[in-house]
Amino acid sequence: MTTDTIVSVASNFGFTLAAPIDPAGIDCKTTVRADCERCKAYGHSWVCPPACGEIDECAARVHSYPHGVVVQTTGQLEDEFDGEGMMETARLHGEHFREFYLHLRETYKGDAMLALGAGGCNKCPKCTYPDSPCLFPDEQQSSMEAYGMLIAEVCKDNGVPYYHGRSTITYVSCYLFK
Numbered sequence: 001m002t003t004d005t006i007v008s009v010a011s012n013f014g015f016t017l018a019a020p021i022d023p024a025g026i027d028c029k030t031t032v033r034a035d036c037e038r039c040k041a042y043g044h045s046w047v048c049p050p051a052c053g054e055i056d057e058c059a060a061r062v063h064s065y066p067h068g069v070v071v072q073t074t075g076q077l078e079d080e081f082d083g084e085g086m087m088e089t090a091r092l093h094g095e096h097f098r099e100f101y102l103h104l105r106e107t108y109k110g111d112a113m114l115a116l117g118a119g120g121c122n123k124c125p126k127c128t129y130p131d132s133p134c135l136f137p138d139e140q141q142s143s144m145e146a147y148g149m150l151i152a153e154v155c156k157d158n159g160v161p162y163y164h165g166r167s168t169i170t171y172v173s174c175y176l177f178k
């Protein structure tokens with residue numbers, strides 16, 4: 001599939017925006033990775049730090065992909081305190097991301113694709129880390145933040161809008177391809 005085809009197909013999966021990105025230009029930052037240490041998933045999942053690898057390893061992985069597509073789901077909130085609206089948009093984005101991921105997996109096997117979501121892996125009720133290997137290595141999904149990506153910067157550097165107006169919230173993920 002060409003990047004343009006992937007962008008075009010993404011709209012069938014409920015995303016409000018999809019656009020090409022250049023993985024070579026993505027800066028994987030130690031400062032973003034440092035924020036992971038404050039998350040409750042830190043040290044409790046195969047796809048989160050430290051199990052997902054040092055930031056240099058993650059950067060090398062990202063830069064090994066010549067093509068990429070960023071996807072967004074934007075929700076309209078009643079106001080800035082609309083927690084239900086935020087959670088609903090997050091849920092919808094997670095659904096879109098997973099369904100498109102499964103669709104792309106039919107073409108892109110193994111490391112031919114790296115999918116980075118908005119948040120850690122929630123495939124299993126409880127991650128097997130660190131007691132036994134990942135139950136679904138082909139379906140596990142790390143996050144853009146775990147790879148040190150600053151979402152706003154990735155969007156800006158690729159000419160992709162991220163802010164969509166007052167009382168909106170936007171969740172972002174990406175798929176990188178070989």
Ligand code: SF4
Nearest residue numbers: 121123124127134135
């Ligand atoms: S698929 Fe399951 S075991 Fe593997 S990283 Fe995700 S939650 Fe953990």
